[in-house]
Amino acid sequence: MKYRVALSLAVALAAAAACSQPQSKGQYKFSIKEALARLENADIAGFRKHRQCGLLIHFYASHPDGHSIQWDVTSDNNDVVNFMVSLSPSGDGTKATIVVPGESGGGEMYDSKARYRHPGLRQPLRPALQELVDSAMEKRPFSIDRIEGDLSVDPVCNREFELLASGRPTHGIADEESTSLEDATRSRKNESTAPRVRRGSR
Amino acid sequence: MNLNFWLARLLFPFVIAAGVMGYSFMQAKHETRDRAYPFPVASVNSTLDDTDLPAMVFGERASTARHWRLDNATSAWALENSEGDEFMRLTAKTTGDAKSARVHYEIEAPKGPDHDKLEKHFKQNSAMVDSYKAALAEQVDAALTRRPFNMANIMGAVTRGSLSQLGMMGATMRKAAAGYQQERDDNIERAYERQSNR
Secondary structure (H helix, E strand, O other): OHHHHHHHHHHHHHHHHHHOOOOOOOEEOOOHHHHHHHHHOOOHHHHHHHHEOOOOOEEEEEOOOOOEEEEEEEEOOEEEEEEEEEEEEEOOEEEEEEEOOEOOOOOEOOOOOOOOOOOOEOOOHHHHHHHHHHHHHOOOOOOHHHOOOOOOOOHHHHHHHHHHHOOOOOOOOOOOOOOOHHHHHHHHHHOOOOOOOOOOEO | OOHHHHHHHHHHHHHHHHHHHHHHHHHHHHHOOOEEEOOOHHHHHHHHHHOOOOHHHHOOHHHHOEEEEEEOOEEEEEEEOOOOOEEEEEEEEEEEOOOOEEEEEEEEOOOOOOHHHHHHHHHHOHHHHHHHHHHHHHHHHHHHOOOOOOHHHHHHHHHHHHHHOHHHOOHHHHHHHHHHHHHHHHHHHHHHHHHHHO
8 A cells, every 4th residue: 555655656746747847948839929929028127137237228129020039239329239039830839049140250249258348238148048038938037047057257247237236327338448437428428319219129 | 851852952053053153164264265376477467457356245345446456466456435545455465486376365454544443343353354355265266267256155254254243134134235236226227217318
């Protein structure tokens, strides 16, 4: 009798474990249409909060075609980076492929090897994008704790984020590296800074 | 239930607390030790000059700290109050040659009218001072070994520093930390609002 109970428990545990097995990375058990709808509601605000540096950045969503969504990230009307999630059928579900533009010296933009005068996002970008996609597909907020792999240290990003978080003036993306913060702020105030009107800004 | 049972139950929390304190004390000693690296001393000096204090421990003071090279062997970071008066100086002193280097960390009271008062304060709060020293050592170690700053590596010193400040901890600290985080979030939101109103 004891063995029968133990066996039943073992079977139940194995079944529960099998049910809770995560799907393969980037594979989701619903249609492209549903996946696209979920990506449109991705937690971009949470992503920005946890992954921004010191630049004020804006995300603009667009659909290059019927099975992709692209976000253009800008700062002071200058392009920072863009990334696309392309959806394709896979088995009885959908596969999501993240596309990040290449860097001129090789590799991808914001892949931890790239260095920027005023970075717009924390590196590496790709694992954070994977969590952005996963969280959207699972209809939950973006969680920094679920990002896989090592998060590199970018002293410039950390320094500029501290300025922003402490309420002090920060650099603009077009500021020269050698420009003092005071000069840069003064110069930006004199510029026409009407925000570019684009759809889907968050 | 005999007397020994109740005595054991009463003593158990104290034994655990003593164990935690003993362990953190030993770890803190380890975390604030000199570090040796198989890199040329010039390269270690260059990394030191590029390293900021860790924001995770020093908060916004990490970005406002003055950082400069004191002499050929010493890099210094100065924490200043809102009036610009230095109240704590952290130094990293290197020795070595073209093959290897050793880094020694110190925290000093800066010269000036408050020197004696600050020095006394540091002596009375040596555990807290050690946690700052360990944090800087970890930040530099992370930069030299190309990995992210890891709070877990300085938990001994931080725990010991925290235990020494038990009176200030608890609900007040949690409230202050939450308020601090909220203030930072608000600052960021305000920056976006200011931009959209321009």
